Amino acid sequence: MSEAQGPAFRRAVIALNGGPTDSRIVRLVSEQARLTKAELIAVHVLEIDWTLPLDSDVSGATDEVQRVLDSAEGIAEQSKVRLEPVLLQARDVGAAIVDEAVERDADLLVVGLPYRKRFGGEFAIGRTIPYILQNAPCAVWVVREPISEEPR
Amino acid sequence: MIGGRRPLKGRKPADRRVRVDRPHSPYFRYTGTGQLVAKAAASRPLTPTGRLVRRIRGIVFGRPLSTEEEIGERLSKKKAMAIFSSDAISSSAYATEEILRVLVLAGAGALLLSIQVAIAIALLLAVVSVSYRQVCRAYPNGGGAYVVARTNLAPIFGLIAAAALLIDYVMTVAVSTAAAIAQIQSVIPSAYNLRIEIAFVSISLITIANLRGLRESGNIFAVPTYLFIGLALAIVAIGAFRIVSGTAIPIPPEPDAVPLGTSTIGILLLLKAFAGGSVALTGVEAIANGVPAFKPPEARNAANTMTAMAVLLGILFIGLTVFAVQFGLRPTLAGGPSIVALAAATAFGNGSVLFVTFAVSTALILFLAANTSFNAFPRLAAILAEDGYMPRQFSFRGDRLAYSWGIALLAAVAFALLAAFGGDTHALIPLYSVGVFVCFTLSQIGMVRHWLDERSAGWRWRMVVNAAGAVLTAVVLVVVVSEKFVDGAYLVVILVPSLVLMMLFINRQYSRASRELAVAPDLVVRAPHREHRVVVPIPGMTRAVVQAINVGRSVSDDIRAVYISDDPDSAARLRADFERQVPGVPLVVVESPYRALAGPLLAYLDVLDSAWPPDREAPITFVVVPEYVARHWWERILYNQASKRVRAVLLGRPHTVVIQVPYRREDPAMFEASPDDRDRGRPSQPQPTGAPRQR
Numbered sequence: 079m080s081e082a083q084g085p086a087f088r089r090a091v092i093a094l095n096g097g098p099t100d101s102r103i104v105r106l107v108s109e110q111a112r113l114t115k116a117e118l119i120a121v122h123v124l125e126i127d128w129t130l131p132l133d134s135d136v137s138g139a140t141d142e143v144q145r146v147l148d149s150a151e152g153i154a155e156q157s158k159v160r161l162e163p164v165l166l167q168a169r170d171v172g173a174a175i176v177d178e179a180v181e182r183d184a185d186l187l188v189v190g191l192p193y194r195k196r197f198g199g200e201f202a203i204g205r206t207i208p209y210i211l212q213n214a215p216c217a218v219w220v221v222r223e224p225i226s227e228e229p230r
Numbered sequence: 231m232i233g234g235r236r237p238l239k240g241r242k243p244a245d246r247r248v249r250v251d252r253p254h255s256p257y258f259r260y261t262g263t264g265q266l267v268a269k270a271a272a273s274r275p276l277t278p279t280g281r282l283v284r285r286i287r288g289i290v291f292g293r294p295l296s297t298e299e300e301i302g303e304r305l306s307k308k309k310a311m312a313i314f315s316s317d318a319i320s321s322s323a324y325a326t327e328e329i330l331r332v333l334v335l336a337g338a339g340a341l342l343l344s345i346q347v348a349i350a351i352a353l354l355l356a357v358v359s360v361s362y363r364q365v366c367r368a369y370p371n372g373g374g375a376y377v378v379a380r381t382n383l384a385p386i387f388g389l390i391a392a393a394a395l396l397i398d399y400v401m402t403v404a405v406s407t408a409a410a411i412a413q414i415q416s417v418i419p420s421a422y423n424l425r426i427e428i429a430f431v432s433i434s435l436i437t438i439a440n441l442r443g444l445r446e447s448g449n450i451f452a453v454p455t456y457l458f459i460g461l462a463l464a465i466v467a468i469g470a471f472r473i474v475s476g477t478a479i480p481i482p483p484e485p486d487a488v489p490l491g492t493s494t495i496g497i498l499l500l501l502k503a504f505a506g507g508s509v510a511l512t513g514v515e516a517i518a519n520g521v522p523a524f525k526p527p528e529a530r531n532a533a534n535t536m537t538a539m540a541v542l543l544g545i546l547f548i549g550l551t552v553f554a555v556q557f558g559l560r561p562t563l564a565g566g567p568s569i570v571a572l573a574a575a576t577a578f579g580n581g582s583v584l585f586v587t588f589a590v591s592t593a594l595i596l597f598l599a600a601n602t603s604f605n606a607f608p609r610l611a612a613i614l615a616e617d618g619y620m621p622r623q624f625s626f627r628g629d630r631l632a633y634s635w636g637i638a639l640l641a642a643v644a645f646a647l648l649a650a651f652g653g654d655t656h657a658l659i660p661l662y663s664v665g666v667f668v669c670f671t672l673s674q675i676g677m678v679r680h681w682l683d684e685r686s687a688g689w690r691w692r693m694v695v696n697a698a699g700a701v702l703t704a705v706v707l708v709v710v711v712s713e714k715f716v717d718g719a720y721l722v723v724i725l726v727p728s729l730v731l732m733m734l735f736i737n738r739q740y741s742r743a744s745r746e747l748a749v750a751p752d753l754v755v756r757a758p759h760r761e762h763r764v765v766v767p768i769p770g771m772t773r774a775v776v777q778a779i780n781v782g783r784s785v786s787d788d789i790r791a792v793y794i795s796d797d798p799d800s801a802a803r804l805r806a807d808f809e810r811q812v813p814g815v816p817l818v819v820v821e822s823p824y825r826a827l828a829g830p831l832l833a834y835l836d837v838l839d840s841a842w843p844p845d846r847e848a849p850i851t852f853v854v855v856p857e858y859v860a861r862h863w864w865e866r867i868l869y870n871q872a873s874k875r876v877r878a879v880l881l882g883r884p885h886t887v888v889i890q891v892p893y894r895r896e897d898p899a900m901f902e903a904s905p906d907d908r909d910r911g912r913p914s915q916p917q918p919t920g921a922p923r924q925r
Contacts, residue, residue: 123247133235133248141263144252148259163255167235168247177240177247 087217089117090186091179092161093210096122096146099190099223104150106221107188108157118161120150121178123171132167172209179214187214191222270294279863287629292442294629303631304525307535309448312455314520315539317402317513317602319459320595322546324409325351326554327569328506331561335491336499341555343495347503348551351510352544354706357699358514359540361674363533364692365518368680370529373613374518375669378676380617382683386730391672392614393729394665395515397722399603399610401665402512403644407432408653410596412568417589425653430645432597437641440604443630451601454594459542461574461588466549468577473556480558481576484567487560505663505713508706510547512666513599514540515673516606523605553577568592600644608636618740619733664714664722667707674700761849763788765838767831767876768817768856771807774893778856779815781891785852794820794830827872828879835886851886859892 090107094100104120111118124143126132147163154161168174179187189207196202211218236249254260257272273294275281288294295303305313329347333340362374369377375395380388407429414421414428421428439450472478493499517536524531550573553559559572567575570592578584608624612633615625621635628634674696681693711719749755764782768775768791775791782789791808795801801819808817822830835851842848855873860866873890880888 132246133237141260141265144254145260145262147252148255148261151255152259163252165250165252166247167250168240168245170245173240173242173245174247177238177245180241181238 086114087111087116087186088114089119089182089184090188091175091182091184092118092120092150093175093187093189094120094122094146094150095190095192096142097190097192099192099221100146100150101153102223103188103190103219103221104153104161105157107186107219108154108159108161111154111159112157118154118159119164119178119182119184120147120154120161121164121166121175122146123166123168123174125171126167126169128169132169134167136167170209172206172213175206176210176213179216185216186219187216188219188221191220193223193225270296290438291628292446292630295443295631297627297631299631303443305448305523306525307531307538309452310517310520310524310531310535311539312452312598313448313523313605314516314535314602315513315542316451316455316595316598317406317516317600318511318539318543319455319546320406320409320599321510321512322462322543322550323413323458323570323592323596324568325507325510325547326551327561328509329503329551330554330559330569331488332499332503332506334488334560336493336495337490340495340499341560343500344503344507344551345548345555347500347507348548350504351507352548354508354702355511355514355540355544355547357695357702358511358670358674359536361670361677361696361699362515362518363536364677364696365673366521366532366536367529368677369518370521370532372519372521372523372609374515374610375673375676376610376613378680379669379672382676382679383672387672387676389619389730389733390726391669392610392619393726393733394668394722395519395610396607396665396729397725398512398663398665398669399607400640400643400647402603403433403600403640404647404651405509406596406599407644407648408651409568409599410593411653413571413589413593413596417571417586426649429648429653433600433641433645433648436597436601436604437637440601440608440637441628441630441632441634443632446630451598454591454598457587458591458595459546461584461591462546462550462570464584465570465573465577465588466546466553469549469553469556469573473552478556480556481572483558483560484562484572486563486566488563490560501709502713505706505710508667508710509663510543511670512663513602514543515666515669516602518673519606520609523609603644604637604640607640608633611636611639614733618737620736622740664707664710664719665726667703667710668726670703671700671707674703760847761788762786762852763838763849764790764852764854765835766791766815766854766856767873768793768808769872771804771811772856772858772893774856774858774891776812777893778854778891779812781889782852782854783815785854785889788849790816790818792818792820792831792834794822794827796822796825828875831876832879832883835880835883839885848885852889853880853886854889854891857890857892859894 087110090111092103092107094104107118110116122143124136126134126136130136143165147165151161151163164178166174166178175187175189187210189210191203191207194202194204207220211220234251236251238247238249240246254266257269258266259269261267275284326344326348329344330341333344333347365374365378369381371377373380375391376388378388379391408425410432411421411425411428415425439446469478514536517532517539521528521532524535550570553573553576554569557573557576559569559576561569571589574585574588574592575581578588611620611624613625614620615622623635624633624639626633626635677696678693678700681689681696711723715723762785764786766775766778766782766789768778770793779789779791791812793801793804793808795804798821801821805817805819808815818834820830820834835853838851839848853876855876857873858869860869877888877890880886
C-alpha cells in the first residue's frame with residue numbers, strides 16, 4: 079500500500095471514548111485494515127476513581143458501556159474486518175490505553191479527539207491524548223472531529 | 231451479563247488495569263439500554279446432529295444472511311429482468327403455437343390470420359404493461375393486483391385477485407416445466423418417457439436455487455434468459471431478412487404435423503385463437519408484485535424493467551408468429567417438435583450448433599419461467615400472511631432471506647399438479663391464463679378508482695389507459711373462460727372462490743385470537759394476589775420426581791404429590807419410601823382399577839377445585855410434571871409418554887398451569903444419600919418417568 083492511501087499496519091489499537099468520534103475512527107481504520115488484512119483491537123477504558131476498588135462492578139451497571147464496543151464491532155463487520163473489543167477498568171485512561179497497545183504489540187494507536195473549547199475560547203485537548211502522544215511506543219493517529227458550525 | 235475481571239499490570243505500579251470479561255460478546259450485541267441483537271453464534275446448533283444438519287444446509291443453501299444484508303440481496307434491472315421476466319418472455323416460446331393449433335382447424339388460409347391475432351394480443355400487452363408501470367409507481371411496496379384491488383375496491387376483490395394469482399403462479403410452474411420438457415423432446419424424443427422425473431429434478435433445482443436467495447438465483451438464471459433472448463431475436467432477424475429479401479420459402483410440413491382442418495373461419499374460432507395466444511401475457515404482473523426486490527429507486531427501476539420486458543416480448547411474439555406464417559410452420563402432434571424448434575431449425579439449420587444451443591436455451595428459459603413464480607408466489611403469500619389471510623409462517627424469511635414456506639409450498643403443489651396431468655402442457659394450458667386475466671381486470675379497475683381518488687398530475691390520461699385496459703382484459707377474461715371452461719378452466723372457477731373462503735376463514739381465526747389476546751391500552755398490570763397450590767403427579771420415587779417436588783416447593787407451600795396406580799402393593803411401598811424421604815409433602819395415592827392415568831388425575835384436580843371455599847377466589851393450580859431428559863433422540867420414544875399425555879389433557883384446563891421439570895443428570899451428587907440417611911433403610915426400586923406401568 080502506498081503512503082498516499084494511508085500507513086500500513088498489522089495491528090492497531092483503537093481507543094474509544096463513547097463519543098461521536100468513535101464511529102468515525104473505527105470506520106476509517108477498518109477501511110485501511112481491510113486492505114492490509116490488519117488486526118484491530120478496540121479498547122474502551124472506564125476510569126475508576128480512588129474511592130472504589132479497581133475491580134468493582136462499574137461496567138456492569140450500565141449497558142451503555144457494552145454498546146460502545148458492540149457498536150464498534152458492528153461497524154468493523156460492515157467493512158468485513160474482525161475487531162476484538164476490549165473493556166478495561168483503570169485509574170488512568172491514557173496509561174491503560176498505552177499499556178494495552180504495548181501488551182498487544184500494536185504498531186498503530188488511533189484516538190478520536192472531540193472538538194471542544196475551554197472557557198475563554200481556547201481549544202481543549204484534554205490530558206489523555208497528550209499522555210498517549212508522549213508515551214505510546216508505536217505510531218499514533220489522532221482524528222479530530224470536524225468543527226461544527228453550531229456554537230459549542 | 232458481566233462476567234469476571236482479570237487484573238493486569240501496567241508499566242508503572244500505579245497503572246494497573248482490569249480487563250472485564252464480556253460473556254455476551256460472542257452471542258449478542260448491545261444496541262441500547264436493555265436492547266440486544268443476536269449474532270449468528272446465538273442460533274448455532276449445540277448438538278452434533280444439529281451442527282451436521284447446519285453444515286449440510288450451508289453447503290446446499292449457503293451461509294445464513296442477516297436482515298441487514300437484505301439490501302445487498304436486491305436486484306439490479308438486468309438481474310430482475312432475468313428473474314421476473316423469464317415467465318413472460320418464455321411464453322413467446324409457446325404462445326404462437328397455441329394460436330396456430332386453433333387456426334389450423336380452419337385450414338391453411340386461417341393460419342395467415344395468426345399475425346392479426348398476435349398483433350391484437352401485443353396491443354393488449356402494451357395496455358397491460360403501461361397499466362402495471364403505473365401500479366409499480368403507485369404501490370412501491372409490491373403486492374400488485376392484490377394490493378391495488380384491496381386498497382381501492384374492497385378486501386374481497388383483493389382476495390379474489392390474490393387467489394387467482396396464486397393459482398396462476400402454480401400453473402406457471404407446471405405449464406412452463408411441461409413446455410420445457412416438450413422442448414427437450416424436440417431434440418431427444420426418448421425424453422418423453424422420463425418427463426415426470428425431469429420435472430421433479432428441474433422443480434427441485436429451481437427450489438434450491440431460490441432458497442439460496444434472490445441475488446444468487448439471479449446470478450444463476452441470468453445467462454440462460456439472455457441467451458434465449460439473443461438467439462430468439464436472431465431467429466426473428468433472420469426471418470425478417472429473408473422475408474424482405476424475398477427468400478422466405480415455406481418449408482414442407484413435418485410428417486407428424488397436425489392435419490389442416492376444414493372448419494369455417496368464424497369469430498368463435500378467432501376468439502379461441504386469441505384466448506389461446508393470451509398465455510403470452512402471463513407473468514407480466516410479476517414485476518409489480520416484486521417491486522421491493524429491486525435496488526433503489528425501486529419503483530422507477532421496476533417500471534423501466536416492465537417496459538423493457540413488454541417491448542422484448544412484443545417483438546419476439548409478433549416476430550415468431552410472422553416467421554411461422556411466412557415459412558409455413560405447422561404445429562405437430564404430441565411428442566413432435568414445437569413451433570420455436572421448427573423456427574430455429576429453419577433459421578439456423580437443423581442440427582446446427584446454433585439450433586442445439588437455441589433448443590437448450592429454450593428448454594432452460596421455459597424451466598426458468600417457473601422461477602418467476604418462485605419469486606412472485608412467496609412474496610404474494612408473505613403479503614397475504616402479513617395481512618392475516620394466510621398462515622403467519624409464510625411471512626417469515628429463511629436463512630437466506632427467502633420466503634422459504636412459500637417456495638416449498640409452490641414446489642410441492644406444482645409438482646403434484648404436473649404429476650396428476652401426466653406432464654402434458656396442452657392438458658394444463660386450459661387451466662392457465664384465467665387467473666391472470668381476473669387480476670389484470672381487477673387491478674385496472676382498482677387503478678381507475680385510485681386515479682379518481684388521488685387526482686394527481688396526469689391522472690386523466692392514466693385513468694383512461696387503465697379504464698381501456700380494464701375493458702379489454704375483462705373482454706379477454708370472458709372469452710378465455712367461455713372458450714376454456716369445458717377444457718378445464720372450470721377448475722379455476724371453483725378453486726378461486728375456495729381459496730378466497732379459506733383465506734377469509736384464516737383471517738377470521740387470526741382476528742378472533744387477536745381479540746382474545748388483546749390487552750386494553752389503559753390497563754396497568756398489577757402483581758397478582760391469587761393463591762397458588764401445587765400438584766406433582768409422580769410415577770414413583772426418582773430423582774426427576776425429587777427435582778420436580780423441589781421446584782413445586784419453591785412455587786408454593788400448598789403442595790401435594792399424586793400417585794395414580796392400579797397396583798395397591800406398589801402404592802404402599804411408594805408411600806413408605808416417599809414419607810420417609812420427602813417429609814412435609816403429603817402424598818395422595820389414587821388407585822385406578824381401570825388403569826387410566828389422565829382421567830383420574832383430572833378428576834382429582836376437579837375435586838380439589840370443588841373443595842375450595844366458595845367465598846374465596848379460585849386458586850391457580852400448578853401441575854409440576856417431572857420429566858427425564860433422554861441422552862439421544864431415539865431414546866425419547868422410551869420416556870415421558872405419560873407426562874406428555876398429562877400435559878395434553880391439562881392444556882385447556884382453567885386456572886391451571888403446567889410446569890415441565892426436566893431432569894438432566896447434571897448434578898447426581900445431590901441425590902446421593904448421606905451416611906445418616908443410609909441407616910434408615912433401603913428405598914424401593916425407582917421407576918423412570920413415563921414407565922409403561924401407568925396409563
